[in-house]
Amino acid sequence: MRRAGVLALVVTTLAVAAALDTPAASAAASRLAWLVPVALGAVTLGTRPGALVALLAVSFRAPDILAGVERDGLTAVTFDAAGDAVVLLAAAVMTGSLAAAARLQRRRYEALGAVQRVLAIEAPLERTLRRVIACLDWRLGCAALTLTLRDGDAVATASAGCSALAASGNRDPVTREVLRSGRIVYLADAGGQPRPRRVLGAPLTAAGVTIGALVAERTGELSPPERETLVMLAAHVGLGLENARLAAMNRRAASELDTKIAAATHRLAEADRAKSAIVALASHELRTPLAALLGFSELLATLDFARDEVRRLAGIVRRETARLARLVDDVLDLSRIERGLPVPLGPRRVAVAAALEAAVEIFAGVDADGTGRRFAIECEAALPRVVADPDALDRIVKNLIANAVKYSPPGSPVGITARAVEGAVEVTVADAGRGIAPEARARVFEPYYRAPDVVRGVPGTGLGLAVVKALVEAHGGTITLDSAPGAGTRVTFRLPIAREASSAAPVD
Amino acid sequence: MLAALGALAGAAAVLGGHGLLPPRAAALIAVAAMNAAFIATALAWAGAPGAGAVAAGLVLAASGAAAGHPAGAIAYLALPAWLASLARGGRLVGLGLGARPPAPALLAGAALGVGLIAHLALTVSRTRGYGFALGPPSVVLSSLAYDVGVNVPCAECFLRGALFNRAQRRWSLHGAMALAVALGLARYLADPLLPHASEVLAGAVFYVALLGMGNCWLFWRWGSLVPGTLSGILLFEGYRLLVVS
Incomplete structure (x- = not known):
């Protein structure tokens, strides 16, 4: 376009210069003809080239104009010729300015469009x-x-x-x-x-x-x-x-929100599935002792038994009743915890060794799996008392021992140790069971959670460890779990030692 | 120093006016003082005031030598030699005499000078019957030395290298160009050596204005004083060759 314009400009300029360089060319023809290359130059190339062409036109006419001025002085004819020069220059400047403004405006819109396209790309x-x-x-x-x-x-x-x-x-x-x-x-x-x-x-x-x-x-x-x-x-x-x-x-933000919603939905679905499973499981767990209670109490009510047999059946009824009570207690405690309510405690100064021995005695006496499982208790001598609710401590210990028994092979030992550490008494319950996978270990204290590999094989509610954790923390203590697949599980909790001088808690 | 040069030009004009000094000698002194003032100012603005004093001295001395004997005009060439040595040392970068100008710049400068002199020749041949002819060699060489050595370098250094360069860094191209061209016209119209015939003055206005605008554009486009100096030398040399046929 620019090259074509330059070419047209040169051709027109030469043609006009050649045509007008004859005596026959009139002043009017000269004035009008020079406007063509001047306007062409201004439109094609801008103000300065246009003005240059105008100057060229004036230069072509200058010899005649100057000769006229020298010969006749400033007459109407010479004024007219000088006016031609002014008109040509003005035409070049005005046309060139308009063309330049139009070009600039076009460049503006092109640049705006290009920027718009760039900004639209993410x-x-x-x-x-x-x-x-x-x-x-x-x-x-x-x-x-x-x-x-x-x-x-x-x-x-x-x-x-x-x-x-x-x-x-x-x-x-x-x-x-x-x-x-x-x-x-x-x-x-x-x-x-x-x-x-x-x-x-x-x-x-x-x-x-x-x-x-x-x-x-x-x-x-x-x-x-x-x-x-x-x-x-x-x-x-x-x-x-x-x-x-x-x-x-x-x-x-939308992406983050989507991720959060997806995660929350996933967790909700998981919790819903877990609760459904727990409801089914709890029904089963409640039904088992109830069935035992119903059956043995009916036997006792309808048949005559020897004294020893009556005592045995009564023992079974008592054990199943205790199991039922423990289950109901767990559900109630967890319900309170989930609602953010404190666990009701009656703190006393409690001797941990005695509490451990009492709990183990029950399990050893029951020997639920009938395999002669060994419970080894190791307590430091002169173990200080802790401030704890005796019933809560009993439930903590029994829950842990019950878990150890439940998730370890029949006949394998269960170790219970207690020692004084940094203002607390640390109790560890260790078993030689299958252990817990790392991904499940982080979640075992969550309510209703049960590791996938035990859900089908071992009955349970998934409440035990959640309740234990809540009870320990309600006492101001801490609880940790150490386990690896195939290497058994060690659950350790710490309860604060009772200050003999300052504690107002009664001795149990 | 500018005051001293002004006083010198003024004194020459006064003495020449009262007939105490031959008019030609008074005009030569006034023009020499003006050229010296131009080059001294230009070099001072370029950050070389000491060199300006030397250059002014060279101009005055060369003018004196040229007035004394036609062969003395060769002394005019001392100034461009001195300026060239300064430019090689990188001291005249501020005047546009730093890097070597590109070939298109030199071509454009030559085209401007040749175009103007061609137009001048065409015009005067159609109006007054002038034509080109070589005068006596001593006169031609003397004029050539004056234009190459003092006239064009002093005007270009001051009008383009100093004045226009400063003005274009503060204002627009057109404003700076208008100032430099106006001062250039004033400089040549005030030149006592220029014939004061009306057609010569009209021609001077026309061609000096075109030359000034063209040189300003050349300096603006390439940042070098050399193309403008070349066009100026070509125009003035063409003008010197014009004689009445």
Whole structure:
């Protein structure tokens, strides 16, 4: 287009010059004919080339005009000829200005469209800035272009070209000033170059706040309309970047929310499944002792038995009743804990060794699996008393021993040790069972949780360890579990030692 | 120093006006003082005030030598030699005499000078019947030495290298160009050695204005003083060759 314009301009200029260089050519024809290449040059190449063509036209006519002035003085004819020159120059400047303004406007819209397309692409901020810079760089014809964006306390920058501001040793004072004041900064010359380097810094604004700066440097002229274009582009880029940032933030938030909702839904589904399983299991656990109670009490009520047989049956009834009571206690305690209510305790100074021996005696006496399981108790001599609810301590110990018995092979030993440590008494119940897998270990204290590998094989409610943990913590103690698959399980809890002098708790 | 040069030009004008000094000698002194002031100011603005004093001295001395004997005009070439040595030392970067200009810049400068002199020749041949002809060698060489050595370098160093360069770094190209061209016109119209015939003055206004605008554009486009100096030398040399046929 430009080459064709130049060619047309040259051809037209030569044609007009040749046609008018004859005595027959009238002044009017000369005036009108020269307007063609002048307007063509101005439209095709801009104001300056247009003016140059006009000057050329004036130059072609100058010999005749000057000769006329010298010969006849300033007459109407010579004024008319001089007027031609003025008209030609004015036509060149006006046409060229209009053409330049139209071209600039087109470049503006093209740049805006290109920036819009770049900003529509989802990408990290730094990459977006680089793309915007690359998009604007060749369109604006700048020697250097810097785009800076504040993102909270961080500042992201992308640049193209060789900045005279940076080269002069300053840390881009224009960007700093624009960010500080939020105003347009124009430097007629950045200095340090053989040719003047114009610099314009325009603020990037969003919702009236300066969020960054666009700094353009150009060797040569940066005309006022071009400066306006840059300011407008900066405003557009600022808005676009802010929108892109907000959109990215929304997308991140939505993604996070989706993840959270998915996790919560998963947990809810899991809890629902677990509760259904527990309800089924609890029904089974309640039904077993109830069936025993019903059956043996009916036998006692309807048949005559020998005294020893009656005692044995009564013992079974008592044991099943205790089991039922323990189960009901667990459910009630857990219900209170889940509702955030404190566990009712009657603290006393309790001798741990005696409590352990009493609990073991029951298990050893019952010998539920009939395999002659050995319970080994090792208590430090002169073990201090702890402050605890005796019933709660009893339930803690029995729950742990019951678990050890339940999840270890018949006949394998169960060790119970107690020792004084750092103001507490530490009790450990260890078995030689199958152990707990790492992924299940983190969850064994959750209510209703049962490790997947024992759900089908071993009956249980998943309440025991949850209740134990709640009871220990209600006493101000701690509980830990150490286990590995195939290496048994050690549950250790600590209860605070009773201060003999200060404790008001009664002795049990 | 500028005051001293001004006083010198003023004194020459006064003495010449009262007939105490031959008009030609007074004009030569005034022009020499003006050229010396131009080059001294340009070098001072470029950050070499000491060199400015030396250059002014060279201009005055060369003018004296040229006035004394036609062969003395060769002394005019001392100034460009001195400026070249300064430019090689990197002291005239501020005047646009640092890096070597690219070939297109030199071509553009030559084209401007040749174009203007061609137009001048065409115009004067159609108006007054002037034509090109070589005068006596001593006169031609003397004029050539003056233009190459003092006239063009002093004008370009001050009008483009110092004045326009400073102005374009503060204002727009057009403002700076208008200032430099206006001062250039004033400089040549005030030149006592220029014939004061109306057609010569009109021609001077026309061609010096075009030359000034063209040289400003060349300096703006390439940041070098050399293309403008080349175009100026070509135009002035063409002008020197014009004689009435």
